[in-house]
Amino acid sequence: MLLPLLSMSLLEIVIALVVAGIGLYLINRFVPMDGNIKKILNIVVIIVIVVWLMIELGAWDYLKKIKT
Numbered sequence: 001m002l003l004p005l006l007s008m009s010l011l012e013i014v015i016a017l018v019v020a021g022i023g024l025y026l027i028n029r030f031v032p033m034d035g036n037i038k039k040i041l042n043i044v045v046i047i048v049i050v051v052w053l054m055i056e057l058g059a060w061d062y063l064k065k066i067k068t
Contacts, residue, residue, distance in 0.1 A: 008056055020049055 008016075024045050028038055054060040 013053070013056060017049070020045065 024042065027041070033041075051060070054063070
C-alpha cells in the first residue's frame with residue numbers, strides 16, 4: 001500500500017516543511033560561511049527532507065520492497 005495511515009497530518013507536514021525552509025533561508029542569509037559549505041548544507045537538508053517525506057508518505061517502504 002503506497003499511502004498507509006499517516007503518522008502526521010497534512011497540515012503538520014506542511015508546517016514542518018515551512019519551518020525547515022525558513023530555517024534554511026535564515027542560515028543561508030545571516031550565517032557567514034563559505035559558499036561551498038552552504039551548498040553542501042543545502043544538499044544535505046534537501047536529502048534529509050526528501051527521505052523524511054518518503055517515510056511519512058509510505059514511499060520508503062514501497063521502495064524497500066522493490067527487488068533489483
